[in-house]
Amino acid sequence: METFIEEFGTIGGAFLATLTLAAISGALSLVWGTVLAAFRVSPVGPLRTVGTLYVEIVRNTPLTLMFFFWVFVAPSLGIIAPIGFRIAVISLTLYTSAFVCEAVRSGINSVGIGQAEAARSIGFTFGQTLTQIVLPQAWRSAIPPLISVLIALVKNTSVAAGFAYAEMVAISQRLTNRNPVDGLFIFFGIGAMYLVITIPLGILAQRLERSMGFAR
Amino acid sequence: MSGSVLYDAPGPRARRIDRTLNIVFSLVLVAAAAGAAWAMQQRGVFDDRWEVLWDPPLGQTAGDVWTSLGKGLGRTLLAAAIAAPIAAMLGGALAILRAGARRRLVATSATVLTELARGLPVLLLMFFAKLVLGWSPLWSVVFGLVVYNTAVIAEILRAGIAALPRGQREAGLSIGLSRMRTTLIIELPQAVRIMLPALVSQLVVLLKDSSLGYIVAYEELLRTIKLNRDFFGDRYTIPMFVVGAGIYIAINLALSRLATYTERRLREGGGGRGLKPPEIGPTGPIPQSGVGGPAREEGASAGDPVFGAGRRPESHPVPQRRPGETEEERRRRAYYGDPTSQSIRHNTGGDPGGGI
Incomplete structure (x- = not known):
């Protein structure tokens, strides 16, 4: 208990570190994931292949392996990224974007074919169909799964603890090693801080899903 | 691409543009791949370092290397094999409590427990077991995997129970079974059956999460790779990594295939009872999380490149909304x-x- 209070500054800093990491890699993976989704639904065959390969490979490998790649393997290929924050952002972004891609893609697929057909039949161009008819609806059904992906991302930032980035799990480990007696409190405190982020997001996703389920 | 919302059946002009774009992008990609290969060649990626896999230096034999890798893989599978059944049992118990308990309090606490366990990072749970409970690395890994996957499995089964026709429960109650027994002998078996694809996909997540053992000093596959690399030296990182990544991808792809296969069997009514698995929906039954992340966006078949590219089988296309x-x-x-x-x-x- 005492350690938790005394070290609250450190813990608060770690909380911010986790949040920063999640926010930056979240924003980047939204962008890259959407690009990948565009690849996967595009009419151009090679792009689809690239998108599919990327998503399949990333989804079937552990995030730890992604970190391992950037920390240990990439340098032998001549790509040297500074360990810590930047490697964490790169790994989390590349990993999460595969899941973002799938969420966006299933959003696009959930739009009824009739919608696009109707748009075309009243003379909309491809661009108009996409931007005014399909994407607005795709977004709606993609948002709840996207929030789930972000929740997973928040928890996944903890993997950075194993690769030299001082976020919450790394700090909890450090503090516990220093004060083994207070371990229980430290872990409960850190756990609560994760829940403060993840549970509201989960509730938000549920609400949105419920309110959107019947709107269309 | 078949059946996409985005475009019509192409006419002659569109087909021409298509062909041009295909050729252009193929060329660009081939050029990029060739460029990457050339860059790797320049850095000596394709030199004799691969011999570590069949004729390793430092007085080791190929047998030594592969035995150590095999042991690493064995420990990865061991952690998963211990955690999966425990998580399945506990998750089943939680789901039963949530659906069948007469007392509000019991059902609610089962819900709260599920929510809490789902919202925590698996790594934090592993460190908790290791540092606070003082468990061995293997059991720390198992602890983390069990707690998280129990919650997820409970949630999957709950979604399965909720997806059953209400008549099932009413029938059970009306022949005089208690709520608990109705859940246990009528709803749960059907829920397990229709959620089988989701449960199998969860195995992929569990297996992937076992690689967190790397961080809590459990000598699983990834850590074995690291140890081999440390032993043979930096030069041999790439062959080692390629082997490790290959093993992970092979196992997980096989499991994903299995999930897709069970889902297809179920959808096509393989078992005969005609229950269709609920559409797991773009969100899945739950906001999925964990290092595994969402393993299934539209059922287990999501994104499977060969078996369906996330499409349903032709015999059961996703119905579009009809007028009215x-x-x-x-x-x-x-x-x-x-x-x-x-x-x-x-x-x-x-x-x-x-x-x-």
Whole structure:
């Protein structure tokens, strides 16, 4: 208990570190994931292949392996990224974007074919169909799964603890090693801080899903 | 791409543009791949360092290397093999409590427990077991995997129970079974059956999460790779990594295939009882999380490149909403088949597909 209070500054800093990491890699993976989704639904065959390969490979490998790649393997290929924050952002972004891609893609697929057909039949161009008819609806059904992906991302930032980035799990480990007696409190405190982020997001996703389920 | 919302059947002009784009992008990609390969060649990636896999230096034999890798893989599988059954049992118990407990308090606490366990990072749980409970690395890994996957499995089964026709529960209650027994012997078996694909996909997540053992000093596959690399030296990182990544991808792809396969069997009514798995939906039954992340966006078949590219089998296309039909009716049709094709005709507002 005492350690938790005394070290609250450190813990608060770690909380911010986790949040920063999640926010930056979240924003980047939204962008890259959407690009990948565009690849996967595009009419151009090679792009689809690239998108599919990327998503399949990333989804079937552990995030730890992604970190391992950037920390240990990439340098032998001549790509040297500074360990810590930047490697964490790169790994989390590349990993999460595969899941973002799938969420966006299933959003696009959930739009009824009739919608696009109707748009075309009243003379909309491809661009108009996409931007005014399909994407607005795709977004709606993609948002709840996207929030789930972000929740997973928040928890996944903890993997950075194993690769030299001082976020919450790394700090909890450090503090516990220093004060083994207070371990229980430290872990409960850190756990609560994760829940403060993840549970509201989960509730938000549920609400949105419920309110959107019947709107269309 | 078949059946996409985005474009019409292409005409001659579109086909011409398509072909040009295909060629251009293929060329660009081939050029990029060749460039990357050339860059690697320049850095000596393709030199004799690969010999570590069959004729390793430092007085080791190929047998030594592969034995150590095999042991690493064995420990990865061991952690998963211990954690998966425990998580399945506990998750089943939680789901039963949530659905069948007479007392509000019991059901609510089961819900709260599930929510809490789902919201925590698996790594934090592993460190908790290791540092606070003082468990061995293997059991720390198992602890983390069990706590998280128990919650997820409970949630999957809950979604499965919720997706059953309400008549199942009513029938159970009306023949005098208690709520608990109804859940246990009527609803749960069916829920397990229809959620089998989701449960198998969860195995992929569990297996992937076992690699967190790397961080808590459990000598699983990834850590074995690291140890081998440390032993043989930096030069041998790439062959080692390629082997490790290959093993992970092979196992997980096989499991994903299995999930897709069970889902297809179920959808096509392989077992005969005609229950269709609920559409797991773009969100899945739950906001999935964990290092594994969402393993299934539209059922287990999501994104499977070979078996379906996330498409349903031709025999059960995703039904589109018909004119005059509410979203709820469309979903019902998606789950339970087309009422208009059965003896009881529902009033769905005119001919299927016809205009109002």
